[in-house]
Amino acid sequence: MVSSPMLNSITTRSIQAIPITAETFQPFGQLILPQPDNVPFNPQDAQLRLEAGTPRFYIMALHQRGRLFHQITRHGGCTQCLGALEGRTWFLGVAPPSEAPLPSPDDIKVFEIPGDCFVKLEVGTWHAGPYFDDETVNFYNLELSDTNVVDHTTCDLLQTYGVTFEIV
Numbered sequence: 001m002v003s004s005p006m007l008n009s010i011t012t013r014s015i016q017a018i019p020i021t022a023e024t025f026q027p028f029g030q031l032i033l034p035q036p037d038n039v040p041f042n043p044q045d046a047q048l049r050l051e052a053g054t055p056r057f058y059i060m061a062l063h064q065r066g067r068l069f070h071q072i073t074r075h076g077g078c079t080q081c082l083g084a085l086e087g088r089t090w091f092l093g094v095a096p097p098s099e100a101p102l103p104s105p106d107d108i109k110v111f112e113i114p115g116d117c118f119v120k121l122e123v124g125t126w127h128a129g130p131y132f133d134d135e136t137v138n139f140y141n142l143e144l145s146d147t148n149v150v151d152h153t154t155c156d157l158l159q160t161y162g163v164t165f166e167i168v
Helices: 157-161
Strands: 011-015 017-019 029-032 055-063 071-074 080-084 087-095 109-115 118-121 126-131 136-144 153-156 163-167
Touching (some): 087 136
Antiparallel strands (some): 055 136, 071 153
16 A cells, blocks of 8 residues: 655656657657548558547647646556647657556656647556647547546646656
């Protein structure tokens, strides 16, 4: 059992954002890049798991996210796709899916994601974000209609481990 740390043991970890590639993001999901329209379905397309409910595809308007985080979430019943509109660069913290009930702070990585692609998070991938420097960025999001109601497990890294992350 993990105990809550004392207030004086709180630390802020700087975490370097990694430029995303298909290979570096593979433990967490897929990087989806543009391809010609006439190409048939293939492994470079998002390999979705949305059979457990009604898919929801919408645009999220997010404001003043900055680069600090202390919570990370996972969805155990579906994949999730995220991408920025208007070509905006953004950041996503991730930890791999596992059988453990909580992620380890040492497993968290942050990716810098350009605005000309999107990511598909594998079922169970822990994720924090999107984060960005702009005042407002719109993101498209594909998940299930009730994902954030019935399939939303969050770990408060500050409360559980006494750590918050700052993306550099």
